[in-house]
Ligand SMILES: [Ca+2]
């Protein structure tokens with residue numbers, strides 16, 4: 001009798017465990033589509049940056065308005081919506097670009113996969129001059145660039161080797177109207193679940209980067225044909241033109257929030273003592 005009772009209890013226990021697993025899975029599963037919004041008119045980093053002066057850098061080219069993350073079975077698609085239509089002015093030049101419909105932009109989607117204090121990379125990639133909040137450190141970053149993966153891999157090997165295993169290069173990148181569309185493999189990224197955090201950093205593709213910069217364009221005090229202006233001449237200011245600011249709903253208040261985030265750096269003393277701007281993540 002006692003044995004029968006025990007077995008019943010054990011079975012009930014197993015059933016409850018099964019039910020809990022299903023409920024847990026339902027609460028953490030990827031909803032199919034994540035939408036993060038960003039206001040227009042904040043393509044000035046901390047509020048002071050100006051576009052390079054050459055005519056190719058059309059107004060709105062570095063102002064993103066929305067980021068979509070879409071479940072595509074064994075792949076994930078990232079769509080970055082920009083204010084301006086994408087153009088490919090340098091396709092015809094002798095550049096190592098693939099002619100995939102754009103040449104000005106470079107986007108980095110940093111992802112915090114555990115939201116645990118002190119877990120993940122605290123620094124951004126070389127050339128961005130950014131760091132991340134302690135509870136928003138990243139596990140993976142997706143690079144969306146007009147450059148071919150062979151070139152990007154070469155640059156990573158030279159300049160960002162310690163981050164190599166956490167940099168995800170898309171299977172495919174293309175431009176469509178005002179959208180940059182990148183497709184990545186879940187085998188490389190993992191399968192997005194509720195709780196992941198995201199930070200999109202918009203930069204510019206630099207085919208002739210400085211020796212430490214991972215294909216990013218510099219921000220200087222005075223701009224130039226192919227240099228952003230309104231920053232500093234050292235590498236202490238964040239080289240980020242537009243970023244997400246929580247809550248990532250695209251409200252006008254997020255303009256000011258972005259400026260505050262990107263202004264909060266300190267360049268006193270030696271480089272080792274510099275405090276880079278610390279970016280948060282948006283947790284949808
Ligand atoms: Ca924006």
Ligand SMILES: [Ca+2]
Nearest residue numbers: 115119120137
């Ligand atoms: Ca983390």
Ligand SMILES: [Ca+2]
Nearest residue numbers: 038042243244
């Ligand atoms: Ca922004």
